[in-house]
Amino acid sequence: MRIKVREMVKDIQVAIMVTTDPEGHLRGRPMRAQKPDEDGKTLWFFTRDDSPKVDEIEGNPSVLLGYADPKSQDFVSISGKARIVRDKNKNKQLWTEDLRTWLPEGPDGDGYALIAVEIAGAEYWDAISSNVTFAFGYAKALATGKPASSGENAKVDF
Known part of the structure; x- marks a missing residue:
């Protein structure tokens, strides 16, 4: 199940x-x-070093991450411990050019850091997203008064 969460x-x-x-x-x-x-x-995650979230993480490293892909009906909630990492080599390793929108200095720039989140656990909802399945689930719920079972939900320890 860990692999499913990562995927x-x-x-x-x-x-x-x-x-x-x-x-x-x-x-x-x-x-x-x-x-x-x-x-x-x-x-x-990249962040500006002077962002309030840096102080918040240093004061309490517990974080929650919410991921959603409405198109595929995939939803994941991840809990973990965050830490601030100031490492130019890691910046270069993780850098993607679209980050320049928020960090115009590029991977060698000053004034930003990385946030590493070590996953403690996760919960996911992997719903079936086809229109046919949705329509069938709707009709079944309407006829029976019970919600359709149209996907998978699981809690995962890491």
């Missing part, structure tokens, strides 16, 4: 990262997702 998130370009601020409030923001690490347990 589901590997092509989703944006994740919502939720951190906890010093007052205990949850804060979520979209983050450009990088490919999962080779170890299969680490997810990477």
Whole structure:
């Protein structure tokens, strides 16, 4: 099931990262997702070093990541521990040119860091997305008054 989680998130370009601020409030923001690490347990994100989320992670490393691919009806929630990584070589290794939109200095630029999230657990919903299946599920729910079973849901420990 770990492999399924990695496969589901590997092509989703944006994740919502939720951190906890010093007052205990949850804060979520979209983050450009990088490919999962080779170890299969680490997810990477670039950030500006002066971003509030850096202080939030250093104060409380527990994070939640939300991934959604509405087209395929794949949804994944990942909990983990985040850490701030300041490593120019890792920046170069993970750099993709589309990041220049937010980080115009490029992979050698100053003022940004990486966030590494070590996955602790995940939950996924892998729904069947075809129109025929949806229509059948709708008709079945209408006729029986019970929700259709149109996909898979599982919790995964890492």
